[in-house]
Structure formats: C-alpha cells, structure tokens
Amino acid sequence: MRLMRDSPVPSKAVRRLKAEVKLELEYIRGNPLKSRVHYTKPYITELEVEYATDAARNGG
Amino acid sequence: MKQKIPYSKPSITSKEIAYASDAAANGWGEKCYDYINKFEVNFAEYLGVNYAVATSSCTGALTLGFAAMGIGPGDEVIMADTNWVATVSPIIHLGAKPVFIDISSDTWCIDEKLIESKINKNTKAIIATHLYGSLCEMDNIVAIAKRYGLTVIEDSAEAIGAVYRGRKAGSIGRFGTFSFHGTKTITTGEGGMFVTNNEELYHKVLVLNSHGRGLQQKKQFWADEIGFKFKMSNVQAAIGCAQLERVEELTKRKLDILHMYKELTSMIPNLHMNSEPAGTVNGAWMPTVVFKEGSGITRKELQQVFFDENIDARAFFWPLSALPMFKPVPENVNAFSIPERAINLPSFHDITESEQLRIIAALKSLTS
Numbered sequence: 001m002r003l004m005r006d007s008p009v010p011s012k013a014v015r016r017l018k019a020e021v022k023l024e025l026e027y028i029r030g031n032p033l034k035s036r037v038h039y040t041k042p043y044i045t046e047l048e049v050e051y052a053t054d055a056a057r058n059g060g
Numbered sequence: 061m062k063q064k065i066p067y068s069k070p071s072i073t074s075k076e077i078a079y080a081s082d083a084a085a086n087g088w089g090e091k092c093y094d095y096i097n098k099f100e101v102n103f104a105e106y107l108g109v110n111y112a113v114a115t116s117s118c119t120g121a122l123t124l125g126f127a128a129m130g131i132g133p134g135d136e137v138i139m140a141d142t143n144w145v146a147t148v149s150p151i152i153h154l155g156a157k158p159v160f161i162d163i164s165s166d167t168w169c170i171d172e173k174l175i176e177s178k179i180n181k182n183t184k185a186i187i188a189t190h191l192y193g194s195l196c197e198m199d200n201i202v203a204i205a206k207r208y209g210l211t212v213i214e215d216s217a218e219a220i221g222a223v224y225r226g227r228k229a230g231s232i233g234r235f236g237t238f239s240f241h242g243t244k245t246i247t248t249g250e251g252g253m254f255v256t257n258n259e260e261l262y263h264k265v266l267v268l269n270s271h272g273r274g275l276q277q278k279k280q281f282w283a284d285e286i287g288f289k290f291k292m293s294n295v296q297a298a299i300g301c302a303q304l305e306r307v308e309e310l311t312k313r314k315l316d317i318l319h320m321y322k323e324l325t326s327m328i329p330n331l332h333m334n335s336e337p338a339g340t341v342n343g344a345w346m347p348t349v350v351f352k353e354g355s356g357i358t359r360k361e362l363q364q365v366f367f368d369e370n371i372d373a374r375a376f377f378w379p380l381s382a383l384p385m386f387k388p389v390p391e392n393v394n395a396f397s398i399p400e401r402a403i404n405l406p407s408f409h410d411i412t413e414s415e416q417l418r419i420i421a422a423l424k425s426l427t428s
Contacts, residue, residue, distance in 0.1 A: 016082075016085060016086070017085050020086065041088055041089050044085065048084055051084075052083070053077055053080060053084070055080070055249070056076055056077045056080035057072060057077050059249070
C-alpha cells in the first residue's frame with residue numbers, strides 16, 4: 001500500500017489509512033509472530049479512494 | 061426553460077459517501093467481504109428471512125434462483141405479461157418457456173384468477189412480480205401453487221418497503237429477489253439480492269454464484285459444476301449498508317410522495333393510481349397514473365405535455381409478449397391497453413411539493 005506523500009491536504013480516508021499502517025507497523029515490531037504475506041492485494045492510493053468517494057456522491 | 065424534474069435519483073448522504081470511501085480505502089485483503097457480509101446479514105434481518113445473498117443485479121439473483129431450482133428445458137414458468145424484460149431473460153437463458161398472462165387492471169400485477177387455466181404438466185413455477193411497488197394477491201397465488209405443487213417466486217425488484225398482511229414483499233415465496241439499481245428506493249448503483257428461508261436453496265445459490273465450487277471443496281480452483289458469478293463488490297455493499305440503515309426513512313418518503321400525488325389527483329376524473337388494498341402497504345417505488353379507457357387521454361399526449369414542461373416522462377412497461385422475440389398474446393388486454401394511457405410520475409426522495417404541483421398541473425392541463 002502506497003500513500004501519496006505530496007498530497008497537500010490528506011483526505012479523511014487517507015489519514016485513516018496512514019493511522020492503520022502506523023498501527024500495523026507497531027504491531028509487527030512488537031510482536032514475535034510474522035505478519036501474513038498475501039499472494040496479492042490491490043494497489044490503492046488516494047486517487048482510487050477519491051474517485052470512489054466521488055462516484056458515491058455524484059455517480060448514482 | 062423550466063428546471064428539469066427527473067423521474068428518479070438516489071438519496072445519498074454523508075453516510076453513504078463515508079462508507080464507500082472506507083470500503084475503497086480499507087476494504088481489501090481480509091476485509092474484502094466485510095461490507096458484503098454485513099449487508100447480507102442486515103438485509104435478511106430487515107426482511108425477516110433466514111438467508112440473503114448480495115448479487116450484481118436482480119437479474120443475477122433471479123438467474124441464480126431459477127438455476128438452483130433446476131428450471132430448464134421443457135419447463136414452463138407462468139408470469140405477468142407486464143414486466144421488465146429482466147424478469148423473463150433468465151428463464152430464456154436457462155432454456156425454459158415463459159407463459160405470459162394478463163394483469164389486474166387495479167394492481168397491474170399478475171391476475172391470479174387466470175393462472176390455473178395456464179397450468180399444465182410442464183409448469184414449474186409462478187413469478188409474482190410486485191409491479192412498481194404494488195403487491196400481487198399473494199394468498200391466492202400461494203394457494204394455487206400449493207394445489208398444483210408449484211413454486212412461487214417473488215420478483216420484488218421494485219417492492220422494498222411493501223408489506224402484504226404483515227409480511228414484507230420478497231419474504232413469502234420460495235425465494236425473492238431485489239434490485240438496487242440507481243433508480244430504486246435503496247441503491248448500490250447496480251446490484252441485487254437473493255433471499256430465501258430455504259437452506260438447501262441458499263446453499264445451491266452460494267455454490268452456483270461461486271462458479272460451481274462446492275461449499276466443502278478444499279481443492280483450489282476446482283469447480284464441481286458449471287456455475288455463474290453474479291457477485292456484488294464490497295464498495296457497492298458499503299453504499300448498500302448505509303442505505304439499509306436509512307431504509308425506514310427512504311421507504312416512508314416514497315409512500316409519502318405517492319400519497320401526496322393521490323391527494324393532488326383526487327379531483328382529476330378517470331384517473332387511477334397505485335392501489336393500496338386493505339392489509340397491505342404499497343412499496344410506492346413508481347407512482348403511476350393510468351387513465352380509464354374512453355377518457356381520451358393517451359400516453360403520447362402525456363409524454364408530450366411532460367416533455368413541454370421539462371418533466372421526465374417514463375412509459376409504463378410494454379407487454380413482454382409484444383417484444384420481437386416473443387409471440388404476441390393480445391388476449392392479455394390490460395397488459396396491451398394500459399401502457400397506451402399511462403405514465404410513471406417522478407418520485408425521487410428529494411422532490412419538492414412545488415415540483416409535485418408542477419407535475420399535477422401538467423396532468424390537469426390535459427384534462428381541463
């Protein structure tokens with residue numbers, strides 16, 4: 001998961017994502033169990049989140 | 061030019077937007093089914109049924125249900141001639157034969173008095189489509205089906221919020237289906253739902269909707285039979301979860317709009333709107349005016365006056381048997397006649413009183 005660093009004002013969703021990533025990193029560092037390695041997961045940035053938000057708001 | 065009045069648009073609040081954003085940002089990996097699972101559980105609870113499966117459309121839900129019942133070549137399915145084509149297309153795709161019968165001039169739903177005359181050894185099911193939110197006479201239909209060992213299916217695509225003698229539309233037949241198309245009372249953009257109380261049917265639908273992979277199948281990428289894939293996405297289900305939290309508000313608003321129309325049209329002669337028999341609550345998806353035969357008011361005139369007033373003019377469904385792929389059944393006189401003197405009225409949740417008055421003024425201009 002990659003977050004856009006140069007976004008001037010992170011959206012609420014992005015702020016939540018960042019907070020979750022921070023929590024996950026803290027969990028991994030403090031936990032002897034290895035985190036799961038997924039075979040695949042999508043590559044979601046602020047752009048996808050904002051497009052989905054726009055579709056929900058205006059695209060019905 | 062007057063401001064356009066659309067016939068439909070969804071009611072979207074910050075709740076739907078927040079849930080969709082959350083699903084897009086976080087609904088992946090282990091969470092990729094969270095909103096879907098929540099939507100299915102909450103929908104089943106709302107409807108009062110045991111099982112619900114979210115689908116990509118109501119058509120998908122119907123296809124899965126018919127296929128799970130084993131409907132196929134040689135089978136006949138009785139249905140109203142007045143339906144959207146989505147109700148009949150799964151029957152054709154599965155190789156079965158639709159049998160079109162006329163509709164009631166009052167409810168515009170299947171005329172159950174005509175069903176028995178069309179039952180033969182090949183008949184397997186009766187589809188009760190609750191047209192525009194109006195209810196089929198379910199007690200009579202279920203009694204006929206029981207007498208002949210047939211299955212009743214409720215196409216409730218247009219009927220969320222409708223209640224028949226204490227039971228919600230879609231919860232009475234062997235299975236029910238719903239649509240969450242962008243024009244519907246609750247929406248997921250596109251989408252649908254299959255519901256049932258029958259555990260065996262539910263399990264068959266789960267298997268069919270997973271490309272035929274058995275529920276106990278542990279072998280990866282191993283299909284036990286040919287199935288389908290009519291799944292809803294997590295982002296769509298997120299919107300659905302938000303809409304479902306507002307379902308009482310949304311369905312009540314639709315009914316209020318219908319009642320306002322009924323009040324405003326009460327003085328217009330020769331006009332009939334969505335019926336509300338005792339013991340039922342109309343789903344009020346699509347308020348509709350039907351002028352009596354001999355009134356002289358035609359669909360073309362209605363469409364023209366609405367067009368002139370910049371109001372969306374949505375036609376009443378044509379009889380399916382009039383479509384080029386079927387043989388016409390002109391003896392279905394109501395199905396053939398009503399579309400020529402009817403029109404659907406705009407009914408989106410945010411419609412204003414002044415917009416409804418504008419619409420009624422357009423109607424009155426034809427009758428005065």
